[in-house]
Amino acid sequence: MAARLPHAAGHDWEPWEEVAAGSSKGRSFRHSSRGGGQLSTCEIQTGYAPSVLTELWSSAAPHFVRHRDKNSRSTWVHRTKQMWRSQHYFYVLLMYIHLYPPHNNMVDILVTSRVHVDFNCFYKMILPSAHSWSLVIDEIRWEARLDLDNHHPFFPYLHTVIWDSTCFMVEKPTDWTFGRLVVNGHYGKLTYVQNIRPICNMHEQTSTPPCHTTHDT
Secondary structure (H helix, E strand, O other), rough: OOOOOEEEEEEEOOOOHHHHOOOOOOOHHHOEOOOEEEOHHHHHHHHHHHHHHHHHHHHHHHOOOEEEEEEEEEEEEOOOOHHHHHHHHHHHHEEEEEEEEOOHHHHOOOOOOEEEEEEHHHHHHHHHHHHHHHHHOOOOOHOOOOOOOOOOOOOOOOOOOOOOEEEOOOOOOOHHHHOOOEEEEEOOOEEEEEEEEEOOOHHHHHHHOOOOOOOOO
């Protein structure tokens, strides 16, 4: 039995494994092992281990226990009933970021043990809280970027740099020999994805490109 989370925003929250229990879809499910070990359901669905979700939730909870008033976009309404929705909507936000489902398929992918989230629910109920939280997130320790032992608790010790990628739109090729190299399902358009190497610490020059787990090529 998973331990319950500590109180956050004045409420006793569910273990993340129980939040995730009802969801069984998503393109990242085929990447279910790392170093020979099995990923938890939370990692498969959100990219984060339960311990990391707890850390993130400690700062996100105050933003998700409220939602925008349906009659006024500038007014916040604090939940007094169904407080569990706050935690499940937060989990769905991370699922969306990790799995990035198309709008017409969101309701089939963004599923927890208690909710199915469609396009309208996501943009009206979740995104405003996500934006509010994003304004105060403080997880980057810039002053420690050059430390030899610069390892954030969110990343294992084998990780020495954070990679990202960006895409450049290109003209549609007339020859599929070249066209197949730029058709990218993740972005839904003709793009060329280029890895970017941000300088995070002294080990950066020894790093190698990551193995992608989405449609990026």
